[in-house]
Amino acid sequence: DAKTTQPNSMESNEEEPVHLPCNHSTISGTDYIHWYRQLPSQGPEYVIHGLTSNVNNRMASLAIAEDRKSSTLILHRATLRDAAVYYCILRETSYDKVIFGPGTSLSVIP
Amino acid sequence: EAGVAQSPRYKIIEKRQSVAFWCNPISGHATLYWYQQILGQGPKLLIQFQNNGVVDDSQLPKDRFSAERLKGVDSTLKIQPAKLEDSAVYLCASSPEFATNEKLFFGSGTQLSVL
Numbered sequence: 001d002a003k004t005t006q007p008n009s010m011e012s013n014e015e016e017p018v019h020l021p022c023n024h025s026t027i028s029g030t031d032y033i034h035w036y037r038q039l040p041s042q043g044p045e046y047v048i049h050g051l052t053s054n055v056n057n058r059m060a061s062l063a064i065a066e067d068r069k070s071s072t073l074i075l076h077r078a079t080l081r082d083a084a085v086y087y088c089i090l091r092e093t094s095y096d097k098v099i100f101g102p103g104t105s106l107s108v109i110p
Numbered sequence: 111e112a113g114v115a116q117s118p119r120y121k122i123i124e125k126r127q128s129v130a131f132w133c134n135p136i137s138g139h140a141t142l143y144w145y146q147q148i149l150g151q152g153p154k155l156l157i158q159f160q161n162n163g164v165v166d167d168s169q170l171p172k173d174r175f176s177a178e179r180l181k182g183v184d185s186t187l188k189i190q191p192a193k194l195e196d197s198a199v200y201l202c203a204s205s206p207e208f209a210t211n212e213k214l215f216f217g218s219g220t221q222l223s224v225l
Contacts, residue, residue: 032211034211034213036214041218042216042218042219043114043201043203043216043217043218043219044153044201044203044214044216045216046213046214046215049211049213085152087152091211097155097158097166098143098155098203098214099155100145100152100153100154100155101152102151102152103152
């Protein structure tokens, strides 16, 4: 299974942008980068995914390095509701496994 | 659109007892997953179904855990007998298709405490 590395925890001030990094140096050419987040006492929820190009949706932006060995999830304006554990996942399209690592616990300070 | 339904929400049992969890995926979703999440860790995949067939169960402790997905819709995960280390949240997820990049939709989970 492909591996990702994320910081254990990060802090952000409310209403400021947050950049959550993820390293995936062993990524293969067909692996998609997915991000999920898990709010307290809830199941994970999908945030965004991409292959090579940067992606935007209503929740966040995903910036992918040119060599694809790292990516960054960007929350443009953190709110208290964004406090959660964020998981960066590589999806191997041939097996469709979704393997979670420990993720990054994001705290948002009012 | 209704989400993934799981029940019960909480369950407390003593070790060596048996327990079952139920999951109703989003209507029409072909793929169903069961995950185990121990406190402070990321979810761990236990078993993955495509319709009513098992795609991957390599991480399922088959001496005590079993799962089925009758008629390719609802699914049940059973533990018999339970051990203390089975205390965790059991999450069910579904996605529309297999071997695509469809996103997963998760239920709220069943929190199991084994005393």
